[in-house]
Amino acid sequence: MENGFVDCHCHISAREFEEDLEEVIQRTIEAGVQTLIAVTEEVGEFDRVLQLSDRYPGLVAPCLGLHPLQACGNLEQRSVKPEDLESALPLFYKHRDRLVAVGEIGLDFTPWCAPTAQDREDQLAVFIQQLHIAKELDLPVNVHSRSAAQVTIATMREQGVSRALLHNFAGRPSVALEAVKAGYFLSFPPAICTNQQVRNEPRNIFMSCQYIADVKGVSSQTVQQATTNNAYRLFTRARKM
Template structure:
């Protein structure tokens, strides 16, 4: 079966794509992308991602989730998530459960300027665990952010009995990644990994059966000052192939198989 490329983590509902979404979709299809696993960061995005799922059946695979960082008031910096940010989201998870391929983007971000206090970290953990519980209840995988919190993110998911997870743009230590591999989790890498060799050791140590491809578009492209797009998934594929000493075709096929094992509801329409 030709799965094509599976972009396991992208923000296709982001405002950056509003003006030319159709062209972005066409470029993705021309590059061989067959599935866009579309994540959200907050409840205000939920209706948009579900609308795109209706507009592009079989291509857009929707996830709903509340990110550990939220936008503050217009013009202000991002802030750490609060438990009340989840209130409006919880009923939506259940209402739209049949449409979802995963709960995401959820996770922990303990970067000091994003979560400066213990209360911030406690609030993030509270929101994370509540969403892990929803995923377990609905028998859905999770699409996870883990910045400056790799070890605790993986440990928390294991404690909560999560068996299917994607750790996106993973930048933790190889030893921590291998704990996730033991738990059966997958790891994905965006085109930004091509900018330097920092992730090479990590990519080499994670078994190919646990690697997926992502763009995290519109962010994390080859050039940090330019909008990233799903069609750039080919860059991640080539880079991982190079690091692993495999052909790009092998990496494309294996990562797509991994993605469909992780997100079995993708491509069902």
Template sequence: MEYGFVDCHCHISAREFEEDLEDVIQRATEAGVETLIAVTEEVGEFGRVLQLHERYPDLVAPCFGIHPLQVGGGSEQRSVKPQDLDAALPLFYQHKEHLVAVGEVGLDFTPWCAPTQQDRDNQMEVFIKQLSVAKELDLPVNVHSRSAAKVTIATMREQGISRALLHNFAGKPSVALEGVQAGYLFSFPPAVCRNRQRDKLIKQIPLEHVCLETDSPALGLEKHVRNEPSNIALSCRYIADVKGLSPETVQLVTAQNAYRLFPKANRC
């Protein structure tokens, strides 16, 4: 069976795509993208991602999640608080039929984003609560782990999570292998092509545990240029190059991995 690309982690409901969404979608399908796993960061996005799923039912696979960083008063990011999750919780249950995963959830212990222990405790509380929702709804989790790779994987293992995608993973290879052991998958965006920093990591993770993502509109080839799902081929070619495989093999295996992890996306 032939598969197209699966973008396992993108923000297609982001404001950056509002003005030319149809063109973005068209470029994605022309590039061979078959499924967009559409993550959310805050409750205000939930409705938008469902609308996009209704509009593109064969393409957009919606996820609900509250990200460890939230936008504060201005455009500054602040660490998530437990009350940020309150309005979201009933919606997970209300729309569970449509959801393919709980995400984007996780931990971000970057010092300027989570400067205090209280910030980290709040993030942990919100993360654990969403992991329990995922277990209850029998859904995988789509996970952010910045400056917190080891503790994120350890927490998921402690909470009995067996199905997880660690997106844009940048932890140590030894930490990644703990995740591999737990059965978790790892995805890499086009930004990995900017330098060779993650070659060792990509080499060590077995292909059966690798997925493709764009994280669009962020993490593209150029730092301040909007990224979009059509760029997923860049990640594919880069991973193929690092692993010494053909891009066709990487495309096929990563798509199979994605549908194994997100079985509901296969029925989109």
């Protein structure tokens, strides 16, 4: 049995954490979190997450990936385009031995983010290409899915993806069961419970743990052990860090 939590999906390399990163990391360790599966959203984050892996060896487990939505200034977002992936492609291969997963990748068909058929086609093309990279590098994928659950799962199955985490899954239970049948994992962020904090951070994993324990009628320790073991089953390289 493992002795600590694994945060399966965190954005520790995001700009929001730059000012107080040391304090966030300290709170993370004090909360009993032993591994951070650290995802990226844009190619500009790639160097940052790798630097954090060097800075906090054994704690920060880096992933590289392009999110289906990309920043376009003034806090607005647009759908990812195939050309966004061009500069990222060589970096997946350059750092292949350091990565624990490809992510955060996926589909987001929210109407105001992907208003046109071309937006959705572009997202799907980038998603499929990153799925191919993950298979080539023998890595699991860390997946975002919003307003696109059925398409996301169907696409992964069609592409022969067998190892995946569906992060913060918001689809119907029947669709979630399709993911379970395919062998995929689903994560539960603190948003599943009443969380009044403006910004989430890894130490809040205990909220999810306690909520799941209450729903299932088991101890929080049982949930912690089961979820940590599951995390290392999926992210096998993280266990070896």
